[in-house]
Amino acid sequence: MADQQPHTMCPKFEAAFEILGKRWTGLILCALLGGPCRFKDISEMIPGMSDRMLAERFKELEAAGLIVRHVYPETPVRIEYELTGKGKALKPVMEAVQQWGEAWVN
Amino acid sequence: MADQQPHTMCPKFEAAFEILGKRWTGLILCALLGGPCRFKDISEMIPGMSDRMLAERFKELEAAGLIVRHVYPETPVRIEYELTGKGKALKPVMEAVQQWGEAWVN
Numbered sequence: 001m002a003d004q005q006p007h008t009m010c011p012k013f014e015a016a017f018e019i020l021g022k023r024w025t026g027l028i029l030c031a032l033l034g035g036p037c038r039f040k041d042i043s044e045m046i047p048g049m050s051d052r053m054l055a056e057r058f059k060e061l062e063a064a065g066l067i068v069r070h071v072y073p074e075t076p077v078r079i080e081y082e083l084t085g086k087g088k089a090l091k092p093v094m095e096a097v098q099q100w101g102e103a104w105v106n
Numbered sequence: 107m108a109d110q111q112p113h114t115m116c117p118k119f120e121a122a123f124e125i126l127g128k129r130w131t132g133l134i135l136c137a138l139l140g141g142p143c144r145f146k147d148i149s150e151m152i153p154g155m156s157d158r159m160l161a162e163r164f165k166e167l168e169a170a171g172l173i174v175r176h177v178y179p180e181t182p183v184r185i186e187y188e189l190t191g192k193g194k195a196l197k198p199v200m201e202a203v204q205q206w207g208e209a210w211v212n
């Protein structure tokens with residue numbers, strides 16, 4: 001039943017794409033899958049993205065429960081971003097995207 | 107080597123997210139995984155999306171080689187959109203997103 005499928009499968013699917021379907025978000029998550037990172041680490045990994053955009057994405061991802069922000073009271077203060085369980089659970093998605101990209105993107 | 111990873115994995119990954127990372131695209135592809143559809147079919151499946159937006163997305167997906175447009179010279183003319191091999195190959199991505207959504211999206 002083609003016209004029933006989206007009604008049952010798409011609300012959570014759509015919610016997932018609300019998060020993933022924003023520029024840079026996939027790349028940020030992909031970088032964080034390697035482990036906790038500082039702002040500068042991610043910023044350097046994705047040269048085309050402005051720091052302002054990264055700050056915005058970090059806030060969105062934190063609000064969506066995909067990352068947590070750790071503040072270490074050192075001198076100078078150290079701030080790191082880390083994937084939560086919900087964020088780490090996106091690994092199969094990232095792997096599937098990567099595999100598709102390798103097979104089909106020139 | 108956290109700072110080498112993105113340089114090797116991200117160009118195709120980024121290119122993949124250039125396509126997937128647009129509003130509605132995931133839902134359109136998900137609908138087309140069920141088989142060829144007419145414009146109206148997809149439009150009805152995704153009520154929040156305007157027809158103008160769908161037309162734009164169809165053009166982008168056709169340009170990216172993910173869908174083909176079939177014109178059947180009937181009366182009235184019948185036009186259907188179908189995933190190409192490149193488009194169908196996104197099935198594992200869609201499945202991974204769906205699984206993540208079911209597990210983690212409220």
